[in-house]
Amino acid sequence: MDLSLSTRNVSGPGGDRTVVEVGGEIDVYTAPKLREQLVELVNDGSYHLVVDMEGVDFLDSTGLGVLVGGLKRVRAHEGSLRLVCNQERILKIFRITGLTKVFPIHTTVDEAVAATD
Amino acid sequence: MATVELRFSAQPEHVRTARLVAAAVARRAGVGEALLDEVRLAVGEACSRAVGLHRSHGITAPVTVVLTEEEKAFSIEVGDEVPGPGSEARAAAASSDATPGGPAGPITFDSDADAEDEMGLAVISGLVDDVEVRSGVDGGVIRMSWPTKSAAAVS
Numbered sequence: 001m002d003l004s005l006s007t008r009n010v011s012g013p014g015g016d017r018t019v020v021e022v023g024g025e026i027d028v029y030t031a032p033k034l035r036e037q038l039v040e041l042v043n044d045g046s047y048h049l050v051v052d053m054e055g056v057d058f059l060d061s062t063g064l065g066v067l068v069g070g071l072k073r074v075r076a077h078e079g080s081l082r083l084v085c086n087q088e089r090i091l092k093i094f095r096i097t098g099l100t101k102v103f104p105i106h107t108t109v110d111e112a113v114a115a116t117d
Numbered sequence: 118m119a120t121v122e123l124r125f126s127a128q129p130e131h132v133r134t135a136r137l138v139a140a141a142v143a144r145r146a147g148v149g150e151a152l153l154d155e156v157r158l159a160v161g162e163a164c165s166r167a168v169g170l171h172r173s174h175g176i177t178a179p180v181t182v183v184l185t186e187e188e189k190a191f192s193i194e195v196g197d198e199v200p201g202p203g204s205e206a207r208a209a210a211a212s213s214d215a216t217p218g219g220p221a222g223p224i225t226f227d228s229d230a231d232a233e234d235e236m237g238l239a240v241i242s243g244l245v246d247d248v249e250v251r252s253g254v255d256g257g258v259i260r261m262s263w264p265t266k267s268a269a270a271v272s
Contacts, residue, residue, distance in 0.1 A: 027136075028165040029129040058136075060161050061236040089154050096243030097236065 003030035004055070005037050009046075010109075014116035018046040019109055023055030026063030034063065038070035047079025050112040059090050064097060071103065080104075082112040120146070120186040124179040127171035132164045135182050139193060146186040147265035155244050156193070156263060162237040163195035163259040169234060170199040170257070190247075192262035201252030 004023040009016055018041055026034060041049060049070065053059070071081045082104045085091055094100045106112035121142045125131040139160040140153050148156060160182065167180040176198050183194040241248055241259065249260045 025133065027129075027161060028132050028168065058157070058161075060158060060165060061240045062165060064240075065236060093158070093240065097239055 003033050005034065007037070007041065010050075010113050012113040012116075015048065016046075017048045017050050017113045019050045019052055019113070021052045021055065023057075025058040026056060026066070027058060027060045028062045031062040031066045035066045035069060038066065038073065042070075042073045042077065042079075047074050047077040049074060049079070049081045050106075050109060051081065051083050052109050052112075053083055053085040053090060054087070056085075056087070056090060059093055061093075061097070064093065064099060067103065068099070082106055082115060084109050084112050119183045121184040123182040123184070125182075126179050127168045127176070129165070129168055132161055132168060135164045135180075136161045139182065139184060142184045142186075143191050143193075143263070146184075146191040148191050148263050149266055152263050156191075159241050159245050159248075159261055160193055160195065162241050163193075163261070166234055166237045166259070167195055167197035167257075170197045174199050186265075187262075189265060190262045191265050192260060194258050194260045196256055196258045198256040200254050201257060 002024050003026060004021075006021045008019050008021075010019055011017070020037065020041070022034065024030070038049070051067065051070075067081070067083070074081050083094075084106050085094075086107050091100075091105070094103065094105065104112075104115065106115065121138065123135060123138055125135065136157045140157045143153060143156045144150075164180060164182065170176075171178070171180060178198045181194075181196040183196070185192045185194075238250070241261070245261045245263070247262045251258045251260070
């Protein structure tokens with residue numbers, strides 16, 4: 001399955017958030033599309049991103065690299081990048097690479113949008 | 118003898134095919150459902166790494182994936198044709214895509230590619246209990262194996 005991406009703006013208590021809904025497989029072939037999307041959003045001034053990964057079937061280290069790159073970009077603008085994920089198979093990859101300490105991971109989009117810390 | 122052998126040109130779009138084939142053969146060999154996600158991810162990581170190495174060294178040879186059903190285990194070997202560090206062949210392969218007339222010096226690699234390579238290996242070693250990374254003059258091999266259901270029943 002290919003990668004699907006859609007974005008929408010939501011306002012939360014901390015200000016506007018851009019929700020990026022990702023679906024399908026994030027791997028060495030599709031990760032560049034996600035990278036482009038994140039770069040484009042930051043270039044357009046969206047510095048507070050919520051990446052909704054509930055529709056992701058597969059994620060590898062290339063995908064992790066893109067998310068880390070996105071985090072680096074938003075942080076350069078004092079922004080944030082939060083993830084929404086409940087799938088054990090995906091969470092496991094964040095755990096074994098120690099990235100659970102790097103990304104705030106939420107169980108719902110609402111929770112991620114409401115987070116202000 | 119290999120159960121299934123796969124050779125694909127070093128293109129990112131073929132990595133998914135390798136994942137699907139490996140998972141299908143692993144399932145047939147008796148690897149438990151709970152481990153199939155690991156097999157899929159580990160093979161994908163090893164193939165992505167091999168594709169990256171071939172592309173960064175300008176190697177046109179295919180990446181090979183050898184899937185073997187053993188008595189109590191299922192093993193996968195992902196092979197690249199990039200000579201290991203320190204060998205003359207690697208220096209020759211690396212310099213072939215270097216700037217002509219550029220200063221001679223230690224071989225350096227693109228830092229982003231190196232970082233992704235490291236992360237891929239980190240995922241593999243975090244996931245797979247039985248893994249071995251070999252590197253020689255003919256190229257590198259990542260060998261991984263998982264127990265099959267028959268092995269679990271015996272032990």
